[in-house]
Amino acid sequence: MRLNKLIALLLFPILLVSLTSKAAIQVSYYKPSNENDRYPVDLVAFLLDKSGQDYQLTPIPSENLTEQRLISDVQSGQVSFISMATNENLNKELHAIQYPMYRGLLGHRVFIIRQGDQHKFDGVKSLSDLNRLTGGQGRFWADTAVLKSAGLDVETPVKYHSLFYMLEGDRFDYFPRAIHEPLNEIAARPELNLAIEENLLLVYPMPMLLYTSKTNEQLYNALETGFETAIQDGSFADWFVSHPAIEQVLSKIQLHHRTVLRLENPHLPAGTPVHRKELWLDIDQLKKRS
Numbered sequence: 001m002r003l004n005k006l007i008a009l010l011l012f013p014i015l016l017v018s019l020t021s022k023a024a025i026q027v028s029y030y031k032p033s034n035e036n037d038r039y040p041v042d043l044v045a046f047l048l049d050k051s052g053q054d055y056q057l058t059p060i061p062s063e064n065l066t067e068q069r070l071i072s073d074v075q076s077g078q079v080s081f082i083s084m085a086t087n088e089n090l091n092k093e094l095h096a097i098q099y100p101m102y103r104g105l106l107g108h109r110v111f112i113i114r115q116g117d118q119h120k121f122d123g124v125k126s127l128s129d130l131n132r133l134t135g136g137q138g139r140f141w142a143d144t145a146v147l148k149s150a151g152l153d154v155e156t157p158v159k160y161h162s163l164f165y166m167l168e169g170d171r172f173d174y175f176p177r178a179i180h181e182p183l184n185e186i187a188a189r190p191e192l193n194l195a196i197e198e199n200l201l202l203v204y205p206m207p208m209l210l211y212t213s214k215t216n217e218q219l220y221n222a223l224e225t226g227f228e229t230a231i232q233d234g235s236f237a238d239w240f241v242s243h244p245a246i247e248q249v250l251s252k253i254q255l256h257h258r259t260v261l262r263l264e265n266p267h268l269p270a271g272t273p274v275h276r277k278e279l280w281l282d283i284d285q286l287k288k289r290s
Contacts (some may be wrong), residue, residue, distance in 0.1 A: 004024030006163065007267050024054040025219055027080045031059035037184065039245045040083040043101055044210065046239055055222075064161075067140065074213050085142045086209050088269045095220045098273050099227040100207035102180065103240055103281035106187050107206030107265070109143075111135075111174035112167065112182050112254060113195035118188065120173060127152070127261055130200070133173040143176070146204055150263045169190045177203055180249045201255065205274055206265035231278060240281075 019109055025048065034039050041057065050056045060079060070082050071093045084090060085106060100106075113121070124130050131152055137144040139156040147154050155172040157163060164185070174197060177185065185255050186194050212220045230236035240246055 002083070019216060020250050024056045025123075025222060027077055027219065028056065028058045028077075029058055029081060030062035030065075033062060034184070037074060039180075039243060040101065040210070042243065043089060043221065046080060046236075047149060047223050047230065049110075050226035050229045050235070051222040053218075053222040053226075055108065062129075072210060075107060075215065079217075081210050081212050081223075082214065083208055083210050086269055087142045087267075090209075091269045091271065094211040094270070095214050095216070097212070097220065097223050097227060098211040098271055099209070099224075099231070100279050101210055102178070102208050103237075103279065104205060104207055104209045105180055105246075105281060107202075107204045108179050108281075109175055109176040109202035110179050110182060112164075112186065112194050112260075113174050114168060114198045115195045117173065117194040118195070121199055124200060127263075130261065136167055136172040136175045138163070145208060146206065146263055146265050147176070149266055156281050164192055166188055166196060169248075179253050179255075180245055183248065183252060185192075191209045196253070198254070199257070199259055201258040201260050202263060203260055204273070205265045205268060205280075207272060236277045 027044065029041055029044070029050070031043065045055075045057060051263050065073070067084070067090075070084070073079050073091065074082055074094055082094075083101060086096065090096065113123070120133060124133075125152060134153045134155055135147060136155045136157070137147060138160055139158050143152060144156055155166065157166060162173055166172060179201075186192075186196070210223060212223070227236070230239070241250070268274065
């Protein structure tokens with residue numbers, strides 16, 4: 001009897017470690033405002049499946065939050081991850097999963113314009129042509145620095161929602177958006193007379209990344225493992241183009257006839273994997289699918 005107790009005592013720590021290692025990761029996230037914005041959540045689920053890690057996703061009601069509030073909420077554990085365009089501040093404060101989650105699609109920009117203003121853009125063939133018009137971007141967005149570095153004239157209000165009303169109010173001429181963004185944004189504001197410009201495409205390296213707390217090593221490692229596995233076996237590329245949000249974009253945003261205006265991005269943080277071509281979607285691939 002004593003021998004059995006001794007064996008049980010010796011095995012208990014091993015059993016406890018085994019059970020702990022298989023415990024599901026608890027992943028909380030801000031609930032998307034609509035089903036069309038579920039891509040980051042779906043991606044996290046896909047990556048955790050690829051990592052072989054059990055997990056449980058828990059949505060939390062969302063609200064309009066500043067970047068610093070989002071960072072604080074991840075650091076405190078209020079939410080487990082956020083997705084944002086990479087920048088030095090984020091990379092200092094949080095753990096960056098250094099895989100472009102949209103394969104660089106964030107840096108492929110079409111313009112939201114006022115209905116009836118297409119004629120202003122029909123003759124634009126170069127950046128100098130475009131600079132005869134004024135763009136609009138958020139004051140503290142990483143993209144704003146890219147556009148200004150290229151010499152473009154940009155209005156920079158602080159609030160995201162203000163940009164749509166300022167555009168319609170003729171405060172500026174165009175609002176560059178990643179190609180997966182304007183369909184939903186225009187549909188969500190039927191009271192505004194907005195449209196998608198038909199002829200131009202800005203292209204520059206601008207990855208959006210997943211970020212976790214620096215103390216949440218389990219989730220960070222699982223997401224990184226899932227990403228690398230999915231890149232190596234090709235499943236991420238297939239999953240990406242088959243996701244409803246991306247399929248919708250490639251079917252409705254015509255790319256094959258657009259004039260591509262390329263910009264440099266001198267503001268990319270150190271560690272951005274620009275050398276790994278397999279992580280980025282090539283514009284020629286996009287055009288073939290459009």
